[in-house]
Amino acid sequence: MRFFNRTDSVVSLAALALLAAVPLLTSDNYVLGILITAICYAIWAGSWDLLSGLTGRENFGHSLFIGAGAYAAAYLNTAYGIDLGWGIVVAPLVSGTLGALIGLPTLRLQGPYFALATLVASAIAHTLCLLLWRVTGGEEGLSGILPMAGSQSDYYYLVLTIGFVSIAAMKLFALSDAGLVLRAIGSDEAICRAAAIDVDAYKITTFAFSAAFAGLGGALFAGYQLTAAPDLLSSGLSITIVVMAYVGGMGTIYGPAVAALFLALIVEYLRGFGEYRLLVYGLILLVVVRLTRHGFVDPFWRWLKGRLA
Amino acid sequence: MTDPILRAVGLTRAFGGIKAVSDVSIAVRTGSITGILGPNGAGKTTFFNLLTGFTKTGAGEVYLQQERITNLPPHLLARRGLVRTFQLAKPLAGLTVEETVLLPALRVGAGQDRRQARERAAYLLDRVGLAAKAEATSESLTYGDLRRLEIARALMLRPKLLLLDEPFAGLGAGEIETVSQLIHEIRDREEVTVLIIEHKLREFFKLVETVIVMVAGEVVAEGTPAEVVKHPKVLSAYLGERAYEH
Numbered sequence: 377m378r379f380f381n382r383t384d385s386v387v388s389l390a391a392l393a394l395l396a397a398v399p400l401l402t403s404d405n406y407v408l409g410i411l412i413t414a415i416c417y418a419i420w421a422g423s424w425d426l427l428s429g430l431t432g433r434e435n436f437g438h439s440l441f442i443g444a445g446a447y448a449a450a451y452l453n454t455a456y457g458i459d460l461g462w463g464i465v466v467a468p469l470v471s472g473t474l475g476a477l478i479g480l481p482t483l484r485l486q487g488p489y490f491a492l493a494t495l496v497a498s499a500i501a502h503t504l505c506l507l508l509w510r511v512t513g514g515e516e517g518l519s520g521i522l523p524m525a526g527s528q529s530d531y532y533y534l535v536l537t538i539g540f541v542s543i544a545a546m547k548l549f550a551l552s553d554a555g556l557v558l559r560a561i562g563s564d565e566a567i568c569r570a571a572a573i574d575v576d577a578y579k580i581t582t583f584a585f586s587a588a589f590a591g592l593g594g595a596l597f598a599g600y601q602l603t604a605a606p607d608l609l610s611s612g613l614s615i616t617i618v619v620m621a622y623v624g625g626m627g628t629i630y631g632p633a634v635a636a637l638f639l640a641l642i643v644e645y646l647r648g649f650g651e652y653r654l655l656v657y658g659l660i661l662l663v664v665v666r667l668t669r670h671g672f673v674d675p676f677w678r679w680l681k682g683r684l685a
Numbered sequence: 686m687t688d689p690i691l692r693a694v695g696l697t698r699a700f701g702g703i704k705a706v707s708d709v710s711i712a713v714r715t716g717s718i719t720g721i722l723g724p725n726g727a728g729k730t731t732f733f734n735l736l737t738g739f740t741k742t743g744a745g746e747v748y749l750q751q752e753r754i755t756n757l758p759p760h761l762l763a764r765r766g767l768v769r770t771f772q773l774a775k776p777l778a779g780l781t782v783e784e785t786v787l788l789p790a791l792r793v794g795a796g797q798d799r800r801q802a803r804e805r806a807a808y809l810l811d812r813v814g815l816a817a818k819a820e821a822t823s824e825s826l827t828y829g830d831l832r833r834l835e836i837a838r839a840l841m842l843r844p845k846l847l848l849l850d851e852p853f854a855g856l857g858a859g860e861i862e863t864v865s866q867l868i869h870e871i872r873d874r875e876e877v878t879v880l881i882i883e884h885k886l887r888e889f890f891k892l893v894e895t896v897i898v899m900v901a902g903e904v905v906a907e908g909t910p911a912e913v914v915k916h917p918k919v920l921s922a923y924l925g926e927r928a929y930e931h
């Protein structure tokens with residue numbers, strides 16, 4: 377069946393309810409902060425999957441769109457005093473436009489151009505961000521964003537709502553006709569062209585959506601940290617997100633999102649690793665790629681549903 | 686005489702100095718089943734790629750019903766009714782057989798009512814003998830099934846001119862007969878003109894009304910199957926073997 381079955385809907389709403397109950401159980405800002413971060417990762421991994429999971433065109437520079445969204449919101453707030461709420465609206469537009477601009481010349485090409493272009497574009501953005509320190513704040517980033525919500529738990533509910541709606545919207549998109557067309561494009565572009573499909577338009581539009589959601593998550597994250605830092609543009613972040621998507625099961629949207637949620641929480645508890653975090657992700661990726669073809673989350677959920685049925 | 690549905694004029698394309706297609710001019714009669722015969726490497730597939738916008742032309746023009754369509758992108762040509770299949774039939778990973786046939790109707794702006802599209806897909810799957818496998822994944826099909834699935838998907842676009850690149854390749858005798866009948870039906874019932882590439886096959890000569898022979902990128906002969914097989918250039922191209930033997 378192409379649409380959400382009942383079990384999927386019930387379980388995702390139950391998960392939402394569980395997450396919504398957390399502020400009732402604890403008023404610990406640290407716990408809520410970790411969850412906000414984890415939800416942002418879930419948006420990032422899910423949005424990466426939208427293009428790369430469905431079509432197999434791997435984007436190695438997702439951080440560019442995350443960072444662009446974060447900096448857009450932060451800049452509007454710190455330079456012009458524009459409310460963070462508007463920043464959260466503008467950020468996806470900025471990142472989506474960037475996505476379309478980068479996708480336009482690169483997604484038409486076959487081979488590794490797209491992967492390389494996204495990697496290089498994010499590296500350039502990262503460097504520019506450090507060079508243009510007068511505007512971007514350099515290593516320090518843009519700090520001093522005025523918080524949007526009165527309390528951490530209010531902001532948590534905002535992030536949870538936007539996160540859930542975003543991931544559900546992306547999942548529905550993946551299940552729609554457009555999602556099916558994108559899967560077909562991932563399998564064989566020539567067949568799709570012969571079937572009257574404007575393959576380039578599909579890829580570029582989807583990439584713009586993917587980038588827009590990444591930027592939305594970036595703005596939400598900046599709104600939590602009250603800073604947009606250059607880390608958000610780093611290749612390390614892009615690679616972390618790719619790993620999360622692989623662990624979750626590419627092309628399933630919810631898989632990468634759930635994997636991101638868990639990995640972000642686990643890694644938070646591995647804080648002691650500090651600098652070794654990327655190494656941990658690297659090892660996880662090696663293990664996942666070696667052991668599974670579809671990651672862990674999606675196969676596990678299918679298995680569980682089979683047992684329950 | 687009606688106007689030809691398709692005309693190629695002086696179509697040329699070279700790859701690194703080698704002329705894969707060299708100054709080819711043909712006209713395809715509306716409503717006909719026309720064949721393009723030629724040994725491997727003759728430039729037949731490249732010729733199809735030039736007609737359908739998959740490969741840019743070096744020189745020459747293509748006209749579909751008198752309209753110049755040279756180098757238009759494939760998806761726009763498909764929307765105009767110029768639809769092709771590929772020499773190698775491939776499944777679409779993760780899509781069911783039904784979804785694979787529906788694909789042309791799923792794009793934004795396909796302008797087809799969903800129920801009508803599904804009915805058409807079901808009808809076509811039935812016609813190509815795949816109705817029972819509609820829910821199966823396209824990857825689970827045999828090669829013969831894939832070939833017929835590809836033809837069904839092409840028909841989903843309601844083509845005016847259907848270009849089939851070696852539709853019999855890799856098929857057993859029974860399947861060749863089925864596909865052959867299917868092509869006849871398509872022409873008669875759907876009023877589709879059919880242009881078929883083949884490199885040698887007895888069935889092909891029974892099916893087509895006109896044969897265009899290509900050798901080394903050039904058209905060397907044109908006529909009815911009976912005329913063409915006796916043509917000296919065809920005989921020498923097939924060097925001792927007869928063109929219609931399998």
Ligand SMILES: Nc1ncnc2c1ncn2[C@@H]1O[C@H](COP(=O)(O)OP(=O)(O)O)[C@@H](O)[C@H]1O
Nearest residue numbers: 700703705723724725726727728729730731732
């Ligand atoms: N994309 C390409 N790049 C380079 N050479 C090509 C390409 N496509 C076809 N050719 C060459 O053009 C010639 C004709 O090939 P093709 O059109 O596939 O012939 P046919 O379909 O008649 O077997 C061959 O020599 C082939 O190697």
Ligand SMILES: [Mg+2]
Nearest residue numbers: 729730731772
């Ligand atoms: Mg060929």
